[in-house]
Amino acid sequence: MDLGSLLNALILGVSIASIWLIAALGLTIIYGTAGVINMAHGELIMLGAYSSYMLQFYLGLPYLLCIPASFFIVAFVGLVLERGLIRYLYNRPLDTLLATYGVSLVLMQGVRLIFGSDPKYIAAPAAFSSNISLGFASISTFRVVILGVTALLVFGLWLLFYKTRFGVQVRAVMQNKEMAASFGINSGRIYMLTFALGAGLAGVAGSLFGVLAIVLPTMGASYVVQAFLMVVVGGGSLAGSVAASGATGELQSVLAFFTNDTFARFIIFVLIVVFLRFRPQGLFAQAGARR
């Protein structure tokens, strides 16, 4: 066995982990705070990719500006979604799952109507398309960019949730909505803002994935199950999702090194089911979290 290629697989694993994590970040926040199972998350990622494509193609915005712009566009979509539909369903978790699946159908078909089913491409700066070689391992620069953005977002979210007044309010609502409300926290507003934030994060993920792969109306479907499993394995907390994505990303890469990509994925799905059998609350259960 070649040690160098195993090392390469390990480094690739970090990159896979960062991709899964950034796909799962928005979902973590939405699920962790409001307990909403947002099946439209994949389509929000897809919207992020399309908004980057539009901004670049029609307005000629540089790619690096498209990323934050996609955040705000998709966050706005999330805000509308929350005000128009999700807020009526907070006490019916299974129904949020179904209703958001309906939303995902509408978004997917809507985008297909507007943009057609042919693939679109987002152009990234030339500097991103090269490879970085670390001794005997080499990795594309763009994957490093994704890793960087993910790390930045995780750090930002940590600051937001643990160092600001808003974060304290969010965590209070997470732990006990009624108690938080009696301390004067407007839980409806917190839910609305976290949903928009989660949607915006999906938008960022989308604008990155649009460069990594092609932009298609159906691109979201491949991310949503994976992202969900990360969130559930992690237990709905930020640290949980980071740990879950890290572990599964590495496992996927190493298993794929010994077998192949699809079979590795199969093993991971089975492992996740077995893991959740023994720890249904996930890696890091939150104290007093709503179930």
Add this chain to the structure above:
Amino acid sequence: MGNIYHNKTAQWIVYAVFFAILAVIPIKIDDSFLLNQLATYGVYGMLALSISLCWGFGGILNLGQGIAFGLGAYGMAMTMQMQSQDASNPIPPFMLNNSLDHLPLLWQPFQNTTAGLILSVAVPTLFCAVFGGIMFRARVSGPFFAIMTLAMLSAFYTIIIDRQPYTGGVNGLTPPSAFQFAGVEVDPYSPTAYWVVFCFLMGATVVAKLITQSSFGLVTQAIRDDAERVRFLGYSVAGYETVIYTVAGLIAAIAGCCWVMLVQYVSPAQLDVSFSLSMVIWAAIGGRHSLLGSIFGAFIIQGAQSYLGDTFLATWLLILGGFFIIVVRFLPNGLASLLESGLGLLAAKRRSSSAAVERNGDANPMPAE
């Protein structure tokens, strides 16, 4: 004089009428293509029925019903494939293309049609019993169970694509000839095929209805409404959940067999997440608390997809998604609940009018307070 919707005799009469209408169809229609299409709707009806039984009456939202359906379908396709292989040509062509020179062990039992049929139904049922048993024993429920079934479904989907020499990979299996049973060929476009599906649909519906009316069914409905209380009353919640989940899986497996008999084709698409979710949509739109409502939901949605889908090709999913959102938001118990509340209003009106008659007949009305 309550709501006639809840009257058991009335319900059975409606069931009898429903199946009588379905039974008349092959006599009236001699378009064999249409008959085949209607029979596939019957299969979808069975799937919606299984979802209704498990979700509407057991409270277990199962997003992975495609597992039972798909495994049943693959078993049936393997059986049919082996029927067209003989001693001079013992291996299916796609295996030769994948450089397999002998029949894999997995396929050996399917050389015998009876064994193949038994396996196609038994394997998915057994899987549901084991998977459900393990999960419910661990008290995985609600959205968690839904996500676990989703993960399991994705696992099956990927393994079928990955093991191409054994499963045909993305292309799936296309048995070259119609299913033969006891020397009789079941032409998928013949009334015989329709009758087979009809009998299974009717049988499954009657069994499901009897289950929901039994004391077992009452306990599962109690679990749906409040699992914790039922547990405190001393019932084995996990046991009840496993049984209802397994029965639903059994129905879906039979539906899978019927489906392959009708279309002579199976591919990983039958285990795709979106197909399992559309089963849930049928049941949700039709009314998951009503077995017949769910079957109707499947008929309406699939019928609309076939006929409106051609006219509104581009907007069909948009319409379906929008309609589904509206149903979930405003009509959580589906279209059947419209009928329920309509009949309830009728009953209430009749009651109040008869009450009014009694009051008028009263010689000494009470003074108003």
